[in-house]
Amino acid sequence: MPQLLPFAPTRSLEVVEARLARRTRVKRLVIALGAGAVALLAIMPAASHAQAPVVDANPVPAAPAPAAPGSTMAPTPGATMPAAPPASTMPLPAAQPAPGMTAPATAAPPPTASPLPAPTGAPPAVPAPPPMAAPAQPRPPLTVPPPPPPRDAMVQRQAGSVAYICGGVAEDEQVALQSQARKYNLSLLFTQGARGEYLSDVDVKLTRGGREIASFVADGPRCLLKAPSGTYNVRATYQGRTKTATVSTGSKNAQMRW
Template sequence: MPPPVAQPAPGTAAPPPTASPAPPPAGAAPAVPAAPATAAQPRPPLTTPPAPPPRDAMVQRTAGPVTYICGGVAEDEQVALQRLARNFNMSLLFTQGDRGEYLSDVDVKLMRGNKEVASFVADGPRCLLKAPSGTYSVRATYQGRTKTATVSTGGRNSQMRW
């Protein structure tokens, strides 16, 4: 029969049990005490954010004070741009050759006076722009050749042909 366990006197707390630490097994690294708890560390998000849309995805973007959307190679994009046109105050069309083949990947700089106010790459032949009221100079470069045009807000379908 096991020996009787001593009970503490009524109204007193029992002392915590003590145990002597066991020696580490042979060849084991000595135990390292845990670091004290610190302020809560931010956790990484449970999901990763979606990748940005491809450059040619007909997505509305902003460059400086100008909002723009470019596209219009496929018929469904042309219809979508036509539907969106009422929300923009300028339109540019980039073509080449006698037959007016559509261009994309045109570097566009919108200037007011001698100051550049917006710069972007046109992902399609037609770009709709929403800019502060006024007159702008457009410098468009395609395959190293630059064309310029003067456009004003309220102007529709300013065509630049290479």
């Protein structure tokens, strides 16, 4: 029989442990590479968004840099202008000046004039007094016509073209009428009854040629009239009873009895 080699357990365990350790390192490396790839894939879109240039919808053309004397600017052969990326909906940043150019300075506000301090010891300014209003002109007194005399007052009145005055109830009135009789050219006397009692409040109308000349109420039994020369028809009414008479200027004490 062939002779078997003695079993060496220590050598086998070392080989197995070495293989396990190698596999473990490989797995860890694979896991690390997979995690790095996942992280790289997650970072790349964010980096692309962050680095994408934002173009203004209305770009302001930058002024070209001044060329050196005697030199001309020429485009590089074969160079193509990059196409403008589409406008994004992201908020537009403030326009930055091109490198090598200075931003135009904003106009400073004009300085405000500060009030000059009043000199020391000078009296304060006194405001001008308001203009005085012109004094109101006094209004002229209103002319009020005098009140008409009482009905029973023995004064001369006017009816049409005839001036008349009536009275004579009292004795002093009879005396006054008698003193003025020469100024009038017609006189009427109104009485009633056999004793010739005096009447007042008699409606009197004077007509001539069918036309009314005057109309008035006799406040006393005797009336003195100043009328144009001529003949008149007298129509007198007392308490609904009417009397008529024909008189002419110059006649005195033409009596009408009821």
